[in-house]
Amino acid sequence: xxxxxxxxxxxxxxxxxTLRHYDDIGLLxxxxxxxxxxxxxxEPQLLRLQQILVLRELGMALADIASAIDSEPDMVSxxxxxxxxxxxxxxxxxxxxxxxxxxxxxxxxxxxMAVRIxxxxxxxxxxxxxxxxxxxxxxxxxxxxxxxxxxxxMSEQDMERWQREATAAMIRMAEFMAAGVPVDDPAVQxxxxxxxxxxxxxxxxxxxxxxxxxxxxxxxxxxxxxxDKIAEGLAEYQAEAMAAYAExxxxx
Amino acid sequence: xxxxxxxxxxxxxxxxxTLRHYDDIGLLxxxxxxxxxxxxxxEPQLLRLQQILVLRELGMALADIASAIDSEPDMVSxxxxxxxxxxxxxxxxxxxxxxxxxxxxxxxxxxxMAVRIxxxxxxxxxxxxxxxxxxxxxxxxxxxxxxxxxxxxMSEQDMERWQREATAAMIRMAEFMAAGVPVDDPAVQxxxxxxxxxxxxxxxxxxxxxxxxxxxxxxxxxxxxxxDKIAEGLAEYQAEAMAAYAExxxxx
DNA sequence: GTTGACCTTGACGTAACGGAAGCTTCTACC
DNA sequence: GGTAGAAGCTTCCGTTACGTCAAGGTCAAC
Numbered sequence: 185x186x187x188x189x190x191x192x193x194x195x196x197x198x199x200x201x202t203l204r205h206y207d208d209i210g211l212l213x214x215x216x217x218x219x220x221x222x223x224x225x226x227e228p229q230l231l232r233l234q235q236i237l238v239l240r241e242l243g244m245a246l247a248d249i250a251s252a253i254d255s256e257p258d259m260v261s262x263x264x265x266x267x268x269x270x271x272x273x274x275x276x277x278x279x280x281x282x283x284x285x286x287x288x289x290x291x292x293x294x295x296x297m298a299v300r301i302x303x304x305x306x307x308x309x310x311x312x313x314x315x316x317x318x319x320x321x322x323x324x325x326x327x328x329x330x331x332x333x334x335x336x337x338m339s340e341q342d343m344e345r346w347q348r349e350a351t352a353a354m355i356r357m358a359e360f361m362a363a364g365v366p367v368d369d370p371a372v373q374x375x376x377x378x379x380x381x382x383x384x385x386x387x388x389x390x391x392x393x394x395x396x397x398x399x400x401x402x403x404x405x406x407x408x409x410x411x412d413k414i415a416e417g418l419a420e421y422q423a424e425a426m427a428a429y430a431e432x433x434x435x436x
Numbered sequence: 437x438x439x440x441x442x443x444x445x446x447x448x449x450x451x452x453x454t455l456r457h458y459d460d461i462g463l464l465x466x467x468x469x470x471x472x473x474x475x476x477x478x479e480p481q482l483l484r485l486q487q488i489l490v491l492r493e494l495g496m497a498l499a500d501i502a503s504a505i506d507s508e509p510d511m512v513s514x515x516x517x518x519x520x521x522x523x524x525x526x527x528x529x530x531x532x533x534x535x536x537x538x539x540x541x542x543x544x545x546x547x548x549m550a551v552r553i554x555x556x557x558x559x560x561x562x563x564x565x566x567x568x569x570x571x572x573x574x575x576x577x578x579x580x581x582x583x584x585x586x587x588x589x590m591s592e593q594d595m596e597r598w599q600r601e602a603t604a605a606m607i608r609m610a611e612f613m614a615a616g617v618p619v620d621d622p623a624v625q626x627x628x629x630x631x632x633x634x635x636x637x638x639x640x641x642x643x644x645x646x647x648x649x650x651x652x653x654x655x656x657x658x659x660x661x662x663x664d665k666i667a668e669g670l671a672e673y674q675a676e677a678m679a680a681y682a683e684x685x686x687x688x
Numbered sequence: 689g690t691t692g693a694c695c696t697t698g699a700c701g702t703a704a705c706g707g708a709a710g711c712t713t714c715t716a717c718c
Numbered sequence: 719g720g721t722a723g724a725a726g727c728t729t730c731c732g733t734t735a736c737g738t739c740a741a742g743g744t745c746a747a748c
Contacts, residue, residue, distance in 0.1 A: 242536050251639050263540050267615045268623035270533040271608055281522035284494050356523055363519045371520035404703050473727050
């Protein structure tokens with residue numbers, strides 16, 4: 185069974201151009217080339233492509249990917265090097281971001297009552313959602329069922345990763361708020377978009393519903409308390425950002 | 437007073453090529469160009485260059501820098517946008533790095549007794565160094581004096597930033613250790629180099645001295661206790677990394 | 689036979705310069 | 719005043735990982 189370049193592209197999610205590029209640089213050669221010049225790929229190439237895409241996702245340069253895959257025993261060392269690079273770059277960005285934040289408050293002149301941000305690693309640690317089960321089942325029976333099914337498929341570790349990521353997203357929002365980033369900034373709206381997609385796992389809210397959801401984060405004391413654990417006023421900021429998102433990208 | 441391109445380059449720390457590039461794209465035009473085609477810069481250009489370099493340091497694209505400087509009232513908005521971009525990218529790298537770390541442990545097969553890493557924002561908060569003053573003065577009188585002078589010039593905020601950065605550096609080291617990054621990896625050695633430069637503020641250790649300093653972090657309970665607050669075994673890893681650095685880059 | 693989808697190579701563009709070639713000009717010294 | 723060496727100039731290629739045409743050949747279906 186041979187696949188053409190476009191078929192491989194569809195299957196793997198990259199473009200045909202990318203596959204040609206990988207051919208050009210010798211990273212992924214087709215199994216064979218027809219007399220007409222067409223590239224044909226077989227299963228081994230697909231497997232190799234999978235590995236390539238994983239490493240690319242991790243931010244590795246194509247040349248490094250090639251040497252990492254071709255000298256298999258060295259894969260772990262390559263990943264370790266890559267990990268170290270990522271950590272260094274992550275902290276560099278953190279430093280630069282803090283400098284920018286300081287510069288902003290200095291330029292602003294007025295000391296804007298510096299919002300204090302808490303940064304737990306997992307805001308939901310030990311959080312017992314079952315205490316709200318009855319209420320949730322009553323208010324949103326269908327969505328409750330859907331979410332129960334989704335949660336059932338998640339391992340303990342998946343769950344914790346998800347909680348950590350949700351915590352990190354809330355902290356990011358708080359940072360946007362503290363820096364005075366307007367809620368319609370692309371970065372904020374991207375963040376809200378992630379949130380919306382998360383919600384969509386069990387429910388696809390329209391414009392009104394999503395706006396109301398945001399308001400609930402402010403009005404329901406239990407939600408608001410959680411947001412306030414990260415930073416004061418965060419629930420309001422989140423609600424505003426959600427309203428802007430709903431206005432701009434959702435329909436009635 | 438006019439400055440030639442090389443003079444400006446030396447004064448500002450960029451290359452002449454960079455200045456020509458900025459001229460080409462219209463970011464920084466010389467004050468005037470001689471009949472011989474030479475570029476001559478005046479003070480206003482130097483000030484503009486300073487602003488450019490600050491914003492460039494903050495990771496802003498040259499095109500964005502141009503519009504930010506040329507429309508001064510929008511400077512803060514530009515910085516806010518930039519801040520949001522930085523925060524998003526920082527967290528993306530953090531996620532990718534965690535994925536890489538997980539992949540490493542999975543590939544390794546053996547569960548390597550997962551080192552637990554604590555991540556305080558400031559390990560030295562409320563740390564009272566004066567309790568060690570007497571001992572330090574006795575053991576290293578000259579260095580003690582030098583450090584006292586340096587510390588005297590630092591504001592409270594400088595001090596806290598420095599402590600936070602030192603904490604972040606220790607956490608990075610712990611992450612390297614946990615991922616099994618060898619101590620002679622460039623990223624680790626870069627980290628040690630920063631540490632060495634920090635030490636050099638009041639004392640320039642040679643190969644032996646720096647190695648001994650590393651050993652002291654392990655042998656002196658008080659130092660070791662601090663490292664252990666971040667992760668178990670960190671003092672040992674730090675000492676090994678310092679020994680490797682001394683071996684490779686310091687002379688007797 | 690034609691249409692439209694799919695394939696090819698080749699070339700240019702991206703961001704922010706680094707580096708080199710080939711030539712002109714300045715500055716200092718003898 | 720001649721010459722060496724430093725410094726300046728323009729122009730072009732290379733870097734990363736492709737996106738985006740453009741011009742043309744091939745294939746499958748009707």
